[in-house]
Amino acid sequence: MGVVAEMAERVQVQYAGQKVEEQGVADLFARPHHPYTAALLSALPERANARRLPSIPGVVPGLYDRPPGCLFEPRCTHATDICRQGATRQGPELGYALCNHPLNGARKGAPKQRRKAKAAS
Ligand code: SF4
Secondary structure (H helix, E strand, C coil): CHHHHHHCCEEEEEECCEEEEEEEHHHHHHCCCCHHHHHHHHCCCCCCCCCCCCCCCCCCCCCCCCCCCCCCHHHCCCCCHHHHCCCCECCHHHCCCECCCCCCCCCCCCCCHHHHHHHHC
16 A cells, blocks of 8 residues: 555555445545545554554455455445445545445535435436
């Protein structure tokens, strides 16, 4: 992640072969929206506030043992029942997070077209 921060302008985070978030590098490091991205960032040595680096319990699912809903659900501390049915792709204001409960809300002034479209339907 340190190399990414120095070399990239935009970052796409993948989990088990799926894109789970995409943002400009500064925004991604400052305001991750997907719980997997947040967990990765919290494991950076410079961000850790304990003697041992935090880790994500469990393992990445293989091709033949995928959970039925969100692929990160078995390891996610934010999971709810709906996550066992699938994950919703959020809009650009939430880093295209593939998540029903994205973290860190939308920034002030960020486009809200997606939410308005949902409310209208
Ligand atoms: S959809 Fe649910 S289980 Fe998947 S990452 Fe988001 S909160 Fe976690």
